[in-house]
Amino acid sequence: MHEISxxxxxxxxxxxxxxxxxxxxxxxxxxxxxxxxxVETILLQNAFDAVVEEDEVRFKGVQLRVNLVPILVQCPDCEQITEVHNYKFVCICGKPCGNVVQGNELLIERVEMRD
Ligand SMILES: [Zn+2]
Structure with missing residues (x-):
């Protein structure tokens, strides 16, 4: 399962x-x-729980929050940034556009700690 890794x-x-x-x-x-x-959010969540249970007990009780961001493409012609819906990679000017500027990421955005 690739979520485990x-x-x-x-x-x-x-x-x-x-x-x-x-x-x-x-x-x-x-x-x-x-x-x-x-990445499937639910699979990632399950993998997180499994790994914590097995060998990362120090993270027990830590909450994993998965924040999904939309796919954004930037048009090479008009340079507008458009949100992609239903995997239709088309700029609002009508040009097909595969220049993804957001949507591939899997990043740690923030780590919340006790004071
Ligand atoms: Zn365009």
């Missing part, structure tokens, strides 16, 4: 960016996920 990558990223002391204060992790990242 994503969750492990998230924990690795946290380890690279925070001290163990800081990580002991984590209350919630906010993820920014684009529709093109190929």
């Amino acid at each position: 994503l969750v492990r990558t998230i924990f690795r990223t946290l380890d690279d960016n925070f001290t163990p002391e800081e990580l002991s204060k984590v209350m919630a992790i906010d993820l920014k996920v684009g529709p093109l990242a190929n």
